[in-house]
Every structure is written in structure tokens, then in C-alpha cells.
Amino acid sequence: MTQHTIKELADLLASGQSSSVELCQDYLGRIAAHNPDINAFITVDPDRTLADARAADALRAAGNAGPLTGVPIAHKDIFCAEGWLTTCGSKMLANFVSPYDAHVISQFKAAGMPTLGKTNMDEFAMGSSNETSYFGPVKNPWDTARVPGGSSGGSAACVAAGLAPAATGTDTGGSIRQPAALCGITGLKPTYGVVSRYGMIAFASSLDQGGPMARTAEDCALLLNVMAGFDRRDSTSLERDKEDYGRDLAKPLAGLRIGLPREFFGAGLTGDTAKAVQAAIEQFRTLGATTVEVSLPNSGLSVAAYYVIAPAEASSNLSRFDGVRYGYRTPDYGDLTDMYEKSRAEGFGAEVKRRILIGTYVLSHGYYDAYYIQAQKLRRLIAQDFAEAYRQCDVILGPTAPTTAFKLGEKADDPVQMYLSDIYTIAVNLAGLPGMSLPCGFDSQGLPIGMQLIGDYFAEARMLNVAHQYQLATDWHARTPAL
Amino acid sequence: MQWETVIGLEVHTQLTTRSKIFSGASTAFGAEPNSQACQVDIALPGVLPVLNKGAVERAIKFGLAIGAKLNRVNVFARKNYFYPDLPKGYQISQFELPIVEGGSIDIQVPSEQAGQAETKTVRLTRAHLEEDAGKSLHEDFHGMTGIDLNRAGTPLLEIVSEPDMRSAKEAVAYARALHTLVTWIGTCDGNMQEGSFRVDANVSVRPKGQQEFGTRREIKNLNSFRFLEQAIDYEVRWQIEQIEDGHKIVQATVLFDPDTGETRMMRTKEDAHDYRYFPDPDLLPVKLEEDWIEQVRAAMPELPAAMRARFQRDYGLSAYDAAGLTSQRELAVFFTDTLALAGEANAKLVANWLQGELSASLNRDEKGIGAAPIGPAQLAGLVRRIADGTLSNKLAKQVFEVMWTEGGEPDAIIEAKGLKQMSDSGAIEKIIDEVLAGNPKSVEEFRAGKEKAFNALVGQVMKATKGKANPAQVNELLKTKLAG
Numbered sequence: 001m002t003q004h005t006i007k008e009l010a011d012l013l014a015s016g017q018s019s020s021v022e023l024c025q026d027y028l029g030r031i032a033a034h035n036p037d038i039n040a041f042i043t044v045d046p047d048r049t050l051a052d053a054r055a056a057d058a059l060r061a062a063g064n065a066g067p068l069t070g071v072p073i074a075h076k077d078i079f080c081a082e083g084w085l086t087t088c089g090s091k092m093l094a095n096f097v098s099p100y101d102a103h104v105i106s107q108f109k110a111a112g113m114p115t116l117g118k119t120n121m122d123e124f125a126m127g128s129s130n131e132t133s134y135f136g137p138v139k140n141p142w143d144t145a146r147v148p149g150g151s152s153g154g155s156a157a158c159v160a161a162g163l164a165p166a167a168t169g170t171d172t173g174g175s176i177r178q179p180a181a182l183c184g185i186t187g188l189k190p191t192y193g194v195v196s197r198y199g200m201i202a203f204a205s206s207l208d209q210g211g212p213m214a215r216t217a218e219d220c221a222l223l224l225n226v227m228a229g230f231d232r233r234d235s236t237s238l239e240r241d242k243e244d245y246g247r248d249l250a251k252p253l254a255g256l257r258i259g260l261p262r263e264f265f266g267a268g269l270t271g272d273t274a275k276a277v278q279a280a281i282e283q284f285r286t287l288g289a290t291t292v293e294v295s296l297p298n299s300g301l302s303v304a305a306y307y308v309i310a311p312a313e314a315s316s317n318l319s320r321f322d323g324v325r326y327g328y329r330t331p332d333y334g335d336l337t338d339m340y341e342k343s344r345a346e347g348f349g350a351e352v353k354r355r356i357l358i359g360t361y362v363l364s365h366g367y368y369d370a371y372y373i374q375a376q377k378l379r380r381l382i383a384q385d386f387a388e389a390y391r392q393c394d395v396i397l398g399p400t401a402p403t404t405a406f407k408l409g410e411k412a413d414d415p416v417q418m419y420l421s422d423i424y425t426i427a428v429n430l431a432g433l434p435g436m437s438l439p440c441g442f443d444s445q446g447l448p449i450g451m452q453l454i455g456d457y458f459a460e461a462r463m464l465n466v467a468h469q470y471q472l473a474t475d476w477h478a479r480t481p482a483l
Numbered sequence: 484m485q486w487e488t489v490i491g492l493e494v495h496t497q498l499t500t501r502s503k504i505f506s507g508a509s510t511a512f513g514a515e516p517n518s519q520a521c522q523v524d525i526a527l528p529g530v531l532p533v534l535n536k537g538a539v540e541r542a543i544k545f546g547l548a549i550g551a552k553l554n555r556v557n558v559f560a561r562k563n564y565f566y567p568d569l570p571k572g573y574q575i576s577q578f579e580l581p582i583v584e585g586g587s588i589d590i591q592v593p594s595e596q597a598g599q600a601e602t603k604t605v606r607l608t609r610a611h612l613e614e615d616a617g618k619s620l621h622e623d624f625h626g627m628t629g630i631d632l633n634r635a636g637t638p639l640l641e642i643v644s645e646p647d648m649r650s651a652k653e654a655v656a657y658a659r660a661l662h663t664l665v666t667w668i669g670t671c672d673g674n675m676q677e678g679s680f681r682v683d684a685n686v687s688v689r690p691k692g693q694q695e696f697g698t699r700r701e702i703k704n705l706n707s708f709r710f711l712e713q714a715i716d717y718e719v720r721w722q723i724e725q726i727e728d729g730h731k732i733v734q735a736t737v738l739f740d741p742d743t744g745e746t747r748m749m750r751t752k753e754d755a756h757d758y759r760y761f762p763d764p765d766l767l768p769v770k771l772e773e774d775w776i777e778q779v780r781a782a783m784p785e786l787p788a789a790m791r792a793r794f795q796r797d798y799g800l801s802a803y804d805a806a807g808l809t810s811q812r813e814l815a816v817f818f819t820d821t822l823a824l825a826g827e828a829n830a831k832l833v834a835n836w837l838q839g840e841l842s843a844s845l846n847r848d849e850k851g852i853g854a855a856p857i858g859p860a861q862l863a864g865l866v867r868r869i870a871d872g873t874l875s876n877k878l879a880k881q882v883f884e885v886m887w888t889e890g891g892e893p894d895a896i897i898e899a900k901g902l903k904q905m906s907d908s909g910a911i912e913k914i915i916d917e918v919l920a921g922n923p924k925s926v927e928e929f930r931a932g933k934e935k936a937f938n939a940l941v942g943q944v945m946k947a948t949k950g951k952a953n954p955a956q957v958n959e960l961l962k963t964k965l966a967g
Contacts, residue, residue, distance in 0.1 A: 099527070
């Protein structure tokens with residue numbers, strides 16, 4: 001039961017073989033059994049979940065069910081959900097019960113999909129291993145001595161472990177794709193502006209984008225249909241016609257032009273990951289696609305540009321966590337400055353503080369032009385590189401992450417090594433393009449390997465088509481870890 | 484040494500939108516603390532700002548009114564600093580690309596010759612949109628501070644002038660002209676008690692003839708024209724004194740204490756914040772479409788300067804009258820409405836009554852013109868009766884008084900109270916005859932050459948008619964009778 005896709009669960013519900021309450025009870029049972037080992041959830045609230053499920057069953061009984069009504073989903077704890085503890089993985093918000101729903105949450109509610117719980121994450125989405133969470137690291141279900149990736153590590157791990165059929169994630173520099181790769185699932189970061197950011201706790205506003213994490217590309221299409229859409233409460237949300245992201249799934253790949261960026265296949269890519277990605281390329285050729293080498297000459301500078309822009313925005317976005325109105329306030333303080341300093345020093349973890357410091361520095365008088373303005377220029381150059389590449393190809397393919405899941409603690413003390421985990425994903429956020437990761441093999445230690453597809457703006461349906469056709473021809477995505 | 488004062492003003496005008504600049508919460512003044520602060524205003528995690536187009540439209544209107552350049556693309560930026568009444572830890576403002584740049588306002592300043600005024604042009608640097616902060620309440624909380632976020636997110640247009648003013652009087656004249664303009668075009672209600680129009684004054688002094696500016700100090704948050712004048716006067720005296728005593732002026736922000744009439748230091752430039760401005764990634768650059776600008780331009784009322792010129796040209800009013808009538812839009816509208824009914828030939832009469840009796844009564848009763856118990860129709864009716872000789876000035880004042888206190892139309896009051904001027908020569912002659920017969924001594928004295936006796940006789944006639952006789956007619960008829 002619990003290794004089913006969203007699509008299969010929807011069919012079970014539609015045919016009456018299962019109720020939403022039964023499905024939810026099953027998943028809640030698995031969460032109770034395995035979450036203590038995996039630590040994928042920060043909050044589970046069976047009463048709420050089952051109340052959602054009963055409401056979904058009643059909708060169905062009344063003949064008002066939508067395609068996914070009754071299918072449960074887990075949400076990254078970055079999404080505000082009314083009545084749920086919404087921590088963003090931080091001590092700062094360890095006591096924050098949201099009084100309102102994020103746009104994404106209300107979309108899933110409207111679709112009748114029960115919430116299974118709130119998933120663990122790197123604190124304020126800052127991290128690539130889930131080790132910065134105030135609520136402890138998430139363990140990779142394929143090897144619990146290893147990290148699941150981050151920042152949407154809880155979402156990736158719970159889907160991989162079958163604790164939830166799907167989950168939401170957010171991706172600022174790779175936070176959906178990299179954990180999807182490290183946990184052997186499929187995850188998609190849409191074009192910037194496709195999914196409303198309202199109620200999604202901001203890390204770096206110009207880069208953050210929510211997206212689905214699931215077992216298959218087909219499931220991602222179904223979920224993106226729910227998540228996407230214009231929201232006037234988010235000024236960066238794009239006003240476009242509603243589209244069916246699954247409309248091209250069945251399209252054959254004959255004639256597809258896949259771009260292979262020279263820079264993604266250089267010295268940094270070695271061993272099993274290189275082999276797996278090469279094998280995937282062969283598979284696509286078998287499916288009728290052609291490949292062309294493209295170049296993204298500025299992509300090597302993306303990590304540097306990102307670590308100026310993202311911390312700059314974060315340093316300002318996180319100013320609201322001051323202990324005044326909600327969240328953590330130090331118990332003992334003298335004057336106002338003392339309250340601010342202690343509340344923030346005690347409420348934020350080390351990585352968050354590091355990024356606030358970097359961000360404050362690069363925005364400071366006298367440094368702004370040298371860092372922030374330069375980084376914005378790089379950002380435009382990186383976007384131009386992609387635009388140039390798409391003159392020659394329909395979709396870009398490469399690795400998602402340089403390595404498979406690394407050991408807990410292995411990079412925790414080396415921020416630069418940690419930051420390089422996102423070397424292949426960051427440029428996509430800087431350009432605002434859609435990107436996804438899907439499983440394409442396993443390394444010699446049995447750890448999943450992910451490949452990345454990068455589409456042109458609004459090419460989600462095409463990317464999902466490419467991924468789905470690959471998944472019809474392979475079974476990497478169908479493999480599950482033994483718990 | 485001769486000193487010259489240099490002043491530039493920064494004025495925060497609260498815009499008249501019903502909802503806030505980035506949220507749907509109400510901007511109404513005086514509600515229960517925090518009852519008008521929605522989740523965006525209190526900066527819950529995850530919330531985002533959405534720009535209120537009404538605020539942008541008002542900024543466009545202001546830009547057009549001062550002949551400024553409107554930046555077709557303008558950008559909101561974050562001004563970062565921590566304060567409990569600033570919920571996000573940053574204020575959304577405009578920095579490098581404000582919506583309005585340049586423009587100017589003409590002010591009337593007293594000239595060397597007494598009783599004369601000359602026009603001076605004050606240039607504006609820029610005007611930018613931003614959100615207001617909340618309020619910290621230090622009373623009533625016994626050692627703690629209360630935070631009221633009702634005001635947080637209220638739209639402001641901050642209007643910055645060039646350092647073009649050379650005295651407190653000029654600064655006040657500019658502030659008044661600006662106040663007239665923003666209330667005239669309806670972008671601000673101008674209520675200074677409620678903080679809708681707050682003035683910061685940058686003041687420096689320099690030896691007369693010197694080109695470079697002296698070091699300035701900024702006086703914050705002046706909420707009346709009187710305080711503005713007092714504060715600048717004090718500050719200028721203080722700065723001159725300091726320099727003459729051999730001290731240097733240190734750039735600083737100061738507060739004016741109305742109780743002592745003095746300014747005192749708040750902070751120096753050394754402890755000034757680094758606000759770390761950067762473009763707000765939650766808001767797209769604001770694009771002003773030409774169509775929109777033209778729509779706003781088409782809906783723009785006639786501006787005070789144009790109306791002032793028109794009143795002088797078309798109705799032959801003095802510069803003084805024209806300036807007075809255009810000091811407030813409601814007054815100007817009252818004037819033109821009254822004129823439409825009373826006839827343009829009576830412009831001077833209407834102007835006199837509006838700026839005389841009506842203004843005096845409003846002042847006495849502490850009322851705004853909107854709350855006047857007399858409307859344009861009533862005033863026009865009164866003026867018509869003065870013009871056609873039905874009422875003397877004295878009788879007209881009586882009618883006005885009745886209209887003010889009891890209401891009613893002038894003709895009905897004249898009728899009911901019998902206040903009509905007596906202009907029937909037959910009736911007046913009859914009374915004159917009776918007065919002459921009853922006062923032979925005065926008649927004799929007049930004939931003996933005593934002019935005073937004539938006035939006594941006029942007085943008797945007026946008394947006998949209860950003041951209703953047309954005095955000019957009485958004079959005329961009496962002279963004829965006495966000569967006969």
C-alpha cells in the first residue's frame with residue numbers, strides 16, 4: 001500500500017477500494033513506526049489528519065471529489081498552515097502556530113488532500129544536508145548514517161521511506177532537487193513565479209520557489225496542477241492561464257534535442273554519478289532524442305553570485321524574527337538592544353547566523369556595489385547563457401549533485417564544501433528557470449543517483465514529458481529502501 | 484558678522500487611501516490599538532506586500548501638480564533597521580529610483596516694502612512613496628512599552644525640497660503652500676494633529692556671501708507651522724551662537740521641545756544607521772503607463788496658482804484677495820459657487836464677505852468651511868440684496884448673523900424681521916418733515932452755519948426709521964428740504 005504513487009492512490013479512492021481515512025491511518029502508522037529512525041517529520045497530528053480525511057471521504061460520498069481528493073500529502077515546515085506548528089526548522093519559531101494558510105496549503109486543502117504532517121528541514125531552508133535543523137538531522141532512508149540532502153530533506157526522506165506518498169518542498173538553490181537526488185525520488189522546482197510564495201517563509205525572495213516531491217514525474221505533474229496558479233497576494237506570482245502540466249506526458253521523445261552543458265561534465269563529475277548520467281543519456285538516445293553540447297560559461301560563478309544574493313535577501317527577510325511579536329524571546333534581558341541580541345543569538349542556529357552576517361556585510365555601505373551589484377550582473381549573464389543554450393536544445397540534462405548522499409557530519413564543519421553540493425542546481429534559481437531531479441541509477445554503495453533536467457521558462461510540461469518517458473523505460477524511480 | 488540661514492524641508496504626507504500601501508487593512512485614524520493591523524502589517528512569517536495602486540496614483544497626481552519628472556520605472560527598496568514598531572525589521576521605501584523627481588512650488592514671501600509680497604520659487608528634490616511605522620506607547624505600561632501597529636503600513640509620500648529657503652518665514656510659507664497643494668489635490672487630508680503632515684527641517688547657517696553650505700542639523704517631526712517657525716528661529720540663533728563662540732556645528736538630528744522652545748540633540752551622524760538599502764525582491768519595479776498618467780492629469784482639479792491668476796485677471800481681485808481665496812480648495816470652491824449665483828460683477832463683494840464676516844465667524848466658532856452653517860446660495864442671496872440696495876452693510880450683517888445662528892434664506896429673514904432698507908422717498912420725506920418740525924433748534928443752528936447740526940438731523944431720521952432708511956437718500960432729501 002505505502003509504495004503507491006499518487007496516481008495509484010487516486011485510483012484506489014475513485015474505485016472505492018480504499019477510503020481516505022484508511023489511507024491516512026496506514027501512512028500515520030508507518031510514520032509512527034519509522035519516523036523515530038528517519039526524523040523526517042517535525043509535527044504529526046493524527047487527529048487533524050484524520051479530520052481532513054473524513055472531510056475528504058464525505059466530499060467523495062457527496063459526489064464532489066476532485067482528482068486527488070483524499071490523497072494525503074506531507075508539507076515542508078516552511079509552509080504556514082493554520083493551526084499547525086510552523087517552525088521552519090528553527091528554535092526561533094519552535095512555538096509558532098500559524099494563524100493562516102499559505103497559498104500552497106490552501107490549494108491542497110481546496111483539492112481535498114489531507115495533511116499528513118510537517119516535514120523537517122534545514123533551519124530557514126539554509127543547508128544542503130538537513131543537519132542545520134533545530135529538530136535534529138533527518139536520516140537518509142537508504143542509509144541512516146547518511147544525510148538526505150537539504151533543505152527539503154524531511155520531505156525527500158518521507159517520500160523515499162514511504163511515510164508519505166508525496167510532499168511539498170521549496171528550492172532556493174537546489175533544496176528540492178538535491179535531496180530528491182540523494183533520496184532517490186522525483187522533485188520539481190517550477191519557473192520562478194509559477195507557485196505563489198504567499199505563506200512560504202522567505203529565505204531569499206528572488207530565488208525561492210515551491211514545488212512537488214514525489215515518486216514519479218507523473219505524480220509531480222498532478223501535484224503541480226494543484227500548486228501552480230496566480231495569487232494576487234504574491235506580487236511576483238505570474239498571471240498566466242491555468243495549464244495541465246500532465247498534458248504532454250505521453251508524447252514520444254523522437255526529435256527531442258537534449259543540451260549537455262560542457263561545464264557540467266568536467267573534472268568535478270566523477271565515478272558512479274558520471275556513469276549513471278551517461279547511461280541516462282544513452283537511454284534518451286534510444287528513446288529518439290538527440291544530444292548537443294552546449295555551454296554555460298558563467299555557471300562556474302553561480303555559487304559565488306548565489307552566496308551574495310541569497311544571504312543579502314535572507315539577512316533582511318529574517319529581521320522580522322526579533323522576539324517582539326511572536327516566536328522565541330530570550331527569558332532574561334535588560335534593555336531593548338539586549339532583548340534583540342539575546343533573542344536572535346539564542347533563537348538562530350550557526351548556519352543562519354553565518355548567512356545573516358554575510359548578507360549584512362555585502363549590503364553594507366561601501367561594499368554594496370562590489371558585491372551585490374556585481375552578483376546581480378552575474379545573474380543576468382547566467383540567464384543569458386541559458387537563453388543562448390536554448391537556441392540549440394529543448395531541455396538541458398546533467399547531474400543534480402556532484403556526489404551521492406554523504407555521511408552525517410562529513411561536511412558539517414566545512415561550509416564551502418557543503419555549498420558546493422548545489423553547484424549544478426544554483427544557476428537554475430539565479431536564472432529563474434524550471435528544473436527537476438529524477439533517479440537515474442545507484443552507486444556502488446547502493447545509494448541513489450539523480451539526474452537533473454533544466455527547462456526553458458514555463459517548459460514544465462515538456463520536462464515532465466521527458467522525465468515520464470524515461471521513467472516508463474526505466475525502473476530506478478520504483479526502487480525503495482528497505483526499512 | 485552677517486549670517487545667512489539655509490533651510491530645506493522634508494515633509495511626510497500621509498496619503499488619503501482607504502487601505503494601507505501594502506495590505507488591505509484600513510488606514511482610519513484613532514481605532515483601538517492593533518485592531519487595524521492585519522497579518523501583513525504585523526509581519527507574520529511568510530506574508531508578502533502588494534502595492535496599493537491608489538497610493539501610486541496620488542504620487543502621480545502630486546508629481547503632475549508640481550511639474551516634476553515622473554519616473555516611468557520606479558523601485559521600492561528596503562531600509563533595514565531594528566525597532567519594535569517596525570514589524571519587518573525594514574521599512575519599504577524608495578531609494579535610488581523614486582516616483583517623483585524635481586518640480587517646484589511658488590511661495591509668497593514678504594518683500595522689503597511693507598505690505599508687499601514677492602514670489603519665490605522653491606525647487607523640490609524628489610518625492611517618494613513609503614510605508615509608515617507603527618507607534619511605541621511608553622505611557623500606561625509601567626516600565627514596559629506597548630506597540631500599536633495600526634499606523635504600520637500607512638502610505639506616505641515623503642516630499643524633499645532643495646535647501647532653497649533663507650528664513651523661518653520662508654520655510655513656513657513653503658510648508659503652508661505645500662499643505663494647501665496636497666490638500667487641494669486631495670492626496671493628503673493635511674491633518675497635522677493626527678500626524679498626516681509632518682515636517683522635518685534641515686537647518687544650517689553660513690556667513691553671508693559664502694557659497695558652501697554650513698553643517699546642517701535636522702529638526703525632526705514638527706507638527707504645526709508655529710512650531711516649525713519657533714524651532715527654526717531657535718536653531719538658527721543657537722547655531723550662530725555656537726559658531727561665534729568658536730564651536731563647530733556637528734551634523735545631528737535634533738528634537739524640538741514646544742514647552743521650552745528649544746531644540747535638543749537626539750543623535751549625531753556618528754551613530755547614524757547603515758540602512759543597507761537594496762531593491763525589495765518581493766515587489767516588482769513600478770511601471771507608470773502613459774495612459775494612466777494622462778488619466779490622472781485629466782482628472783486634476785485647477786491648481787491654486789492657476790486659480791489665483793484667474794481670479795485676478797477675470798474678476799479684478801487684488802493679489803491679496805486672490806491668495807486668500809485660494810489658500811484652501813474648499814474656500815475657493817465656496818467662492819466660485821457663490822459667484823455663480825451672485826453674478827461675477829459682485830466678485831469683490833463676495834470676496835469681502837467670505838474673507839471678512841464668514842471667515843471671522845468660522846474662526847470664532849472654530850469651524851472649518853465645510854461645517855459653515857451658511858452655504859453659497861445663502862451668501863449669494865445676501866450679496867444680491869446688498870448690490871440692489873435692499874440692504875445696507877449694517878443690515879446685511881444683521882441678516883448674516885440670523886442666517887448663521889438660526890438658519891434661513893436671506894429674503895425670508897429680511898421680510899420676517901423687517902430689515903429691508905427704506906428707499907421710498909415719499910415715506911422718507913414724510914419722516915424728514917416730522918423730524919424737522921420736532922427739532923426747530925437744530926434747523927436753526929444748521930442755517931446759522933453749524934454743519935454738526937445736519938448730522939444730528941440725519942441721526943434723528945435714522946432713529947425714526949429704526950436704521951432702515953437708505954442713508955445716502957436721507958442725506959440727499961434732507962439737504963433739499965433744508966435748502967428749500
